[in-house]
Amino acid sequence: xxxxxxxxxxxxxxxxxxxxxxxxLVELRTTLTxxxxxxxxxxxxxxxxxxxxxxxxxxxxxxxxxxEPAFTSVRPGLIEQLIEALEPIHxxxxxPGHYVAxxxxxxxxxxxxxxxxxxxxxxxxxxxxxxxFRSATFSFAAPSAGPAQDALExxxxxxxxxxxxxxxxxxxxxxxxxxxxEKTAKDAQVSGCDFTAAEVLHDGTVTITVxxxxxxxxxxxxxxxxxxxxxxxxxxPESTARxxxxxxLTQLSAYTFSFKPL
Amino acid sequence: xxxxxxxxxxxxxxxxxVGTAKFTTWGEEYIEQEIPADPTGEAGFVDGWRVHYDKFLxxxxxxxxxxxxxxxxxxxxxxKLVDNARPGKKDLVTFEDLEARAWDAVSYxxxxxxxxxxxxxxxxxxxxxxxxxGGYSVYFEGSATRTTTSGATLTKTFHLGFPLATKYHGxxxxxxxxxxxxxxxxxxxxxxxxxxxxxGDHPYYDRLKASPDPAVKTSLRFAExxxxxxxxxxxxxxxELDAAPIDVRQYDPSGFDAPNLGSFMTALIRTVGHFRGEGxxxxxxxxx
Numbered sequence: 001x002x003x004x005x006x007x008x009x010x011x012x013x014x015x016x017x018x019x020x021x022x023x024x025l026v027e028l029r030t031t032l033t034x035x036x037x038x039x040x041x042x043x044x045x046x047x048x049x050x051x052x053x054x055x056x057x058x059x060x061x062x063x064x065x066x067x068e069p070a071f072t073s074v075r076p077g078l079i080e081q082l083i084e085a086l087e088p089i090h091x092x093x094x095x096p097g098h099y100v101a102x103x104x105x106x107x108x109x110x111x112x113x114x115x116x117x118x119x120x121x122x123x124x125x126x127x128x129x130x131x132x133f134r135s136a137t138f139s140f141a142a143p144s145a146g147p148a149q150d151a152l153e154x155x156x157x158x159x160x161x162x163x164x165x166x167x168x169x170x171x172x173x174x175x176x177x178x179x180x181x182e183k184t185a186k187d188a189q190v191s192g193c194d195f196t197a198a199e200v201l202h203d204g205t206v207t208i209t210v211x212x213x214x215x216x217x218x219x220x221x222x223x224x225x226x227x228x229x230x231x232x233x234x235x236x237p238e239s240t241a242r243x244x245x246x247x248x249l250t251q252l253s254a255y256t257f258s259f260k261p262l
Numbered sequence: 263x264x265x266x267x268x269x270x271x272x273x274x275x276x277x278x279x280v281g282t283a284k285f286t287t288w289g290e291e292y293i294e295q296e297i298p299a300d301p302t303g304e305a306g307f308v309d310g311w312r313v314h315y316d317k318f319l320x321x322x323x324x325x326x327x328x329x330x331x332x333x334x335x336x337x338x339x340x341x342k343l344v345d346n347a348r349p350g351k352k353d354l355v356t357f358e359d360l361e362a363r364a365w366d367a368v369s370y371x372x373x374x375x376x377x378x379x380x381x382x383x384x385x386x387x388x389x390x391x392x393x394x395x396g397g398y399s400v401y402f403e404g405s406a407t408r409t410t411t412s413g414a415t416l417t418k419t420f421h422l423g424f425p426l427a428t429k430y431h432g433x434x435x436x437x438x439x440x441x442x443x444x445x446x447x448x449x450x451x452x453x454x455x456x457x458x459x460x461x462g463d464h465p466y467y468d469r470l471k472a473s474p475d476p477a478v479k480t481s482l483r484f485a486e487x488x489x490x491x492x493x494x495x496x497x498x499x500x501x502e503l504d505a506a507p508i509d510v511r512q513y514d515p516s517g518f519d520a521p522n523l524g525s526f527m528t529a530l531i532r533t534v535g536h537f538r539g540e541g542x543x544x545x546x547x548x549x550x
Binding site: 045046068070182183184185186187190192214217218220240243244247250251252253 | 475507510515517518
């Protein structure tokens with residue numbers, strides 16, 4: 001339903017276009033990659049040096065907009081406003097996170113999966129209309145297509161690796177399903193991601209860069225047993241580390257978008 | 263003659279008249295008195311703490327009355343520093359002789375004070391020096407207390423400043439004020455009063471965005487801030503808050519980069535500015 005709605009928006013935008021450069025249909029190839037170096041290693045804010053051995057991900061629809069990326073804000077969404085209207089003043093509500101997406105400019109609707117460490121992955125081709133691209137929605141989906149769907153075993157992210165700190169080495173397996181993400185992100189969508197401002201005039205490639213370091217920014221591995229390469233320590237379903245991992249997966253800064261014309 | 267009469271009639275019909283737009287600020291009971299404890303979470307801290315502010319300084323810049331067609335009716339020059347812990351509503355600025363019409367683009371900024379910032383509402387010269395030296399736009403100090411089960415009183419103090427520049431724009435009146443009007447309406451000969459309200463409870467929210475699950479409420483929490491006082495001197499510092507990772511079982515950064523209590527509270531500071539009580543504005547980063 002969401003996909004259909006978004007497509008209709010773009011069709012509507014196209015139907016109103018004339019002969020200018022805004023509103024022209026463009027083909028958007030889509031590449032999924034990471035910012036990891038060749039050693040697949042990074043150090044988190046909590047001081048853990050993490051080295052990834054595998055990092056599978058199942059993606060859903062991607063949407064691109066001309067509105068600014070999300071910023072801590074004070075205006076609740078319409079539904080929150082309606083709820084607030086029914087409540088007495090001074091009930092505590094979290095207002096921030098307001099994101100005015102603006103106009104839909106493009107989309108890639110097909111689910112896909114890939115191992116991020118296997119190099120850039122080509123997602124199915126998307127489309128859009130020419131104009132300004134400034135923000136994006138990244139979404140996860142149950143694995144149903146792509147080379148990593150079997151390895152994911154129904155999860156949307158599965159990461160195997162080691163975490164080192166203060167002489168300890170922990171072999172870990174971190175995974176999360178849609179239900180983990182939907183506790184903090186509606187429909188497992190990360191809305192308001194930064195899209196490097198681009199004036200899209202012609203066909204081109206949208207590159208989605210995943211920043212796995214952000215996924216682990218809140219994870220303290222200390223609670224995990226050491227595990228081993230053969231039997232890595234899993235982030236248990238209700239564990240603090242699992243909650244932290246899910247919060248990292250839905251962090252806006254974990255996904256950045258850019259465009260390059262063909 | 264007939265033509266002149268028609269012209270006069272036409273002119274009379276086109277002149278909308280003028281009115282006045284007045285802006286005040288207030289910190290409400292939460293800043294003037296205290297934020298109480300309330301285990302239900304409806305109107306206070308869920309963890310038994312209560313907070314009393316001794317000082318709550320806010321620097322207002324660029325209060326502007328405009329319309330979305332780009333017309334600027336009036337704009338406050340300079341900046342004004344107010345202590346909203348002092349009781350009562352304080353006058354910020356009054357714009358007279360504004361065209362009587364709907365002004366649907368009201369905005370203002372909260373950003374660092376300067377040496378020329380005007381003092382109002384009980385703010386002192388020492389306050390201005392503190393704000394300028396620290397580069398602060400918002401500063402508050404006060405104490406938090408909790409009564410233990412044994413009857414003892416725990417007390418923590420804090421003196422926290424925030425060097426943030428935030429623009430509040432597209433301000434909209436809250437539904438409960440009658441109508442969710444975007445901006446203000448100035449009537450011919452009338453005076454419209456807008457309060458740029460400061461919400462002192464926001465720094466203690468446990469989420470940066472409302473939960474997608476309506477059953478999950480946003481709560482006010484202080485226990486973790488109290489626990490951040492790792493040197494045990496009774497004073498919670500910014501450095502201690504920055505060094506305290508958020509408890510992910512209690513705090514949800516909601517997609518934003520706020521891994522510790524310091525950055526979490528700082529993100530929330532941008533939300534203290536409101537419009538006419540519970541009215542909201544969109545915000546963006548301001549320029550210092």
